[in-house]
Amino acid sequence: MPRQRFSGLSLLWNSLGQHRGWREQWRRAEPKAEYDAVIIGGGGHGLGTAYYLAAEHGLTRIAVLEKGWVGGGNTGRNTTIIRSNYLFDESARLYDHAVKMWADLSQVLNYNVMYSPRGVMMLAHTVHDVQSAKRHIHANRCNGVDNEWLTPEEAQAYCPPLNIDPGLRYPVLGAALQRRGGTARHDAVAWGYARAADALGVDIVENCEVTGISRDASGAVEALETSRGLIRTRKVGVVAAGNTSVVLGMAGVRVPLESFPLQALVSEPVKPIFPCVVMSNGIHAYISQSDKGELVIGAGTDIYTSYTQRGALHVNMHTLEAICELFPNFRRLRMLRNWGGIVDVTPDRSPIIGKTPVPGLYVNCGWGTGGFKATPGSAHVFAWTLAHDEPHPINAAFTLERFRDGHLIDEAAAAAVAH
């Protein structure tokens, strides 16, 4: 059955039928016995990879295996911040590739991902913060990435709820503003990619956990053992976020990752009050307002490795103390709910996107606390890597071997907060 396209006209047409004419957005696929490529992990990065493999590289027999439900991992658990104000050249190219793709992603996918370039403002509270922020601004501008310095007064004009009282314990001394930064609707990103990939014939198989990776005599990947049977394939892309160590361990590959819980929380919904995204590395908080009206608040990771998808309340309390100091208006807001995801953190806080020592096995991992922003760019270059069996120029530096060879991309800006 052909895919229903979304448009003003189709919305009007279906509203006449009281919206009973909409069909499901993608098929509930059963796993087939063999595929040309299999992606492990049905989050935004994995679904996007499958979409670009089909749309740009002509592969047709592709499956995405997801042990839970589509977008139920970190894609559905993050605070949806998008920015590309990273320090190093390699990072700036990678993240700005993604930001450029966000700009017309809704049109490309025919699915409204609600990308809203409302500006991301990163606060400076100390002399060191100011120097570091200005260094980032200059580095960004050299790389063609917009970023500008605001005085405290300018920062407050951009974000009126911000408290710039010089008597604060950590006063706002200024801010770096990336105007192209912003937010998007996280679920829509997963659903949009799933729908678009499905329309190109990609099988999206939920409730299908990979339990083993079979290799032939030469060591290359030949099949995946799953909770829904054996699937033969010669090309496997692992996009399993916090569970990457476990999946790659099935093929005997070790990666420099540690999995930590990262929490977020939302307030009760209120009328529009917060016009942008504000982040503070120094005092551990970031905040924006969703279209539903909830204030979306994020914290640093918990201190210990874990796979529980939950964290400790005192980490959230620490963040809320910072929020209440910076935005005294919000002191009487009640928090609606909090949750955790498991983020895979590399030693240099930069992702690993590329080949592994096992032929046919590729990995896209290590996004740590900041993977959502990179979703389209990450998926795009990873699909290229799978299709060509070599990295795209944009992800060529993000190899697994860089840890052995000493070419770390030691990106402090990757962490929205210190961790």
Add this chain to the structure above:
Amino acid sequence: MLLIHCPHCGTRPELEFAYGGEAHVARPLDPAAVSDDDWATYLYLRKNTKGVHAERWRHARGCGRFFNALRDTTTDRILVTYKAGERAPNGGTP
């Protein structure tokens, strides 16, 4: 918040402790003699175990001493703690 049993001071809240990562990672005695691969393994590769994990903790806001714990990373339950320098009790994965 975890309740953690310091082998020297007794059971205290997590706020008093700092996390020290995987336990029983030994620095090569002669760094100049090890290969790049082995050195990278020592520096960066951790087990990241899903299950029972041997890890270091430091009672930073207490006695200040390091000790080790076995913790199930799928439940966060700490099974046992033991002093630095001791071998992991049976069931550990050092």
